[in-house]
Amino acid sequence: MTSRIPPTESADAEVDIDVVIVGAGLAGLSCARYLAAGGLAVRVFEAEAEVGGRVRTDEVDGFRLDRGFQVLLTAYDEVWRLVDRDRLALGRFEPGSRIWQGGAFHDLPDAFREPGRIGAALRSPVAPLADKLRVARMRSTALMGADLGEPSDDGRRSTLDELRARGFSERFIDGFFRPFLGGVFLDRALSAPASLFQYLFRCFASGDATIPAGGMGRLPEAIAEPLGDAVTTGIRVRAVGPDSVELENGSRVRARRVVIATEAAAAAALTGEASPSSTRAVTAWFAARTAPIERPVLLLDGAGEGPVNHLAVVTEVAEGLAPEGWSLVAASGSEPFTGPVETFVPRALEQMNRWFGADVERWGHLKTHEIPHALPSVDRSSAPTPGFRVGSDGIVRVGDHEAFAAIQGALRSGRRAAEWILAEESD
Template sequence: MSAEVVVVGAGLAGLNCARTLTAWGVEVVVLEASDAVGGRIQTHREDGFLIDRGFQVYLTAYPEGRAVFDHDALRLGAFDPGAWVWVGGAFQHIGDPFRQPTQALPTLAADVGTLADKLRVLRLRQSVLSGSAEDLWRRPERTTEAALRERYGFSERMVDRFFRPFLGGVLLDPELTASSRAFEVYFRRFSEGAAALPAGGMQALPEQLAAALPDGTVRLGARVDGVAPYEVRTAEGEEIRAKAVLVATDALSAGGLLDLTPPRTKGTVQIAWAADAPPIDAPVLMLDGEGGGPLNNVQVVSSVQPAYAPPGQALITGSVLGEPKADDVSLDVAARAQLHRWFGPQVGGWRTLRIDRVPDALPDLPSLEPPERPARLRDGLYVTGDWRRNGSINGALAAGRHAAEAVLRDFGHDAP
């Protein structure tokens, strides 16, 4: 068998690479080892509930997402801007007064930071929205914590009670050691749009991309165990010749195929519960501002996206950051004890649906210098993925598009 381009991996990067190439009339075959597209983006269907693998959201302000997804067809349900932060035995409301003016007074009164801190949030918002997003990738690189304290002047209380759990949930980085560039770009996206969930679960994103490809482009259950310039070998012994081979797998798999040193990954554990009624019927992100854990963030996802739960039921999920040593039963018991303090005895009646340990949730990229690694390794062999750019949906889509453009240029097309 032969094809002009073979893409190994049907995650967002590989699918968007294939989408870009086929739009230029290039023949593409995408080989995916698993039985579904999406890579790390997966949605489980269990007892009528939709449960994403790990806490994931789609940001409507992602520029790459706006270019490739049909938002109307996804039927997105959105979180309210801001968050509810558990501090001192009560939830403190941190909102976005630019989009929800009624949240201005509760935000100013919230016992999360000082009044000066609330004003510094406005300065942060203005800073990340000025100029283009590309300008943010060119800012001096430092840790997120250094940027919060030194560049923006936030107090220790504001950092610990709000930014640490908020960015812990978004970047899986409660230590705030991640790139300040990634933090500022994320904060821009949250300020420009909404965090949302598709009616079909997060896996609806890669499924929509795959459905737009020519019939037969994606082959599921096709595990690749060897790549070389101009050739791919599957685990079944099939050899596929190509003008270009592009590896778009996760970092660990790519490292094995290409003899590259992959970055470390950041993990998380998600616990999903079913309830007869939501503890709070609001589409909000709830954060542990006290650091008592084990849960960092909790959300009634069926209040954000009703399609995630059957009628008359609520779906609640909570995230434990890192890779805890406690077994699933012990973790569930500890999480319920925490939520009992938040919501009272109703938590005892919740049913645990599943516990997902996701050790590879995000690539660990403490430095984004340079902001993107080159896709072309040598003649006929390329690599892409969010770990080559930045750990996000937008990063994966952009990396896939850029890799396709590198192939097109080598093919002699007048690509961007």
């Protein structure tokens, strides 16, 4: 069902808002910040009680649980244009990962970022030496680029095709790339575009994976803060038009321009356009008296046993996530975990029992987040957009689905749209 409002007929009806933005996820907030900095009067309406969209943190019994495990890469320059890095008090993951394979865990250190661990990296049984050399080559090529730019349109091939073309062994693809990129793209099939893989590989290679103290939700809070009363939460927009939106309480808000900054499915419901398919994510959160591993490292299921694809003891990474004396464990499944969400926790605990032993039986299950539309699937056949789109109705569309599926993509989409609007306004 579409929810369209025709343009306002009386041209001289009073309008004191320049731009109204639907949705206070990262894209909407970023757009609002740049528009406000450019001197425009902005209002943002958010359906949920808090800002952040897919980047939010719930408080449960004193634990801070991100809505689906995710990480902030320090290479995301869009973040630092808007937020003071010190304010987030980032906790960083160890470079590299620890991989479950053949009934045991094996470290796969990133010797480029931790040269002291080169011996361990070379000895790691996870990858044949030839694959380690391929990673080294790919890394130096990736870092040779002048800046991180953005995913380009080269090739339109899948990540899996790209890895095979680079000569990686199936053993290393299955044992490392599937669980690692399964955590990044939420898709172990590696069907995401190769250009997105190359871009994110460069981001991982050139910075840290981190979590802010208090959880990922601190990021949108920090971005929203300077906007003050311009953001209204807890009110859904039920219809949009080229110069107004209608709120769920029936009131109409007029503006000279309207920006839709919702997730793809909600944007489709408002505009009547088709929605891209999306990937589901599941994260189960557990409280443990003893951390199953006392390191800030990402654990990966390199055996393809499932349902947990990746796991982290997030209290080893960042401050302010659990009450004193407790550890917080995030166990995440990604495609192909397609079963009912109720089956995830018992199956995950069986798997964790194999990974960490009987101590797992003392873990307390805090909550399971199931995010049905976690990431928009990328259509590799479509032409890239500048990161936002202006429909024939004049309404601007922003969001990760218009750019690329990541924090950086959402923020960039909002910024690019704001720059376009500011340029239009100054003409």
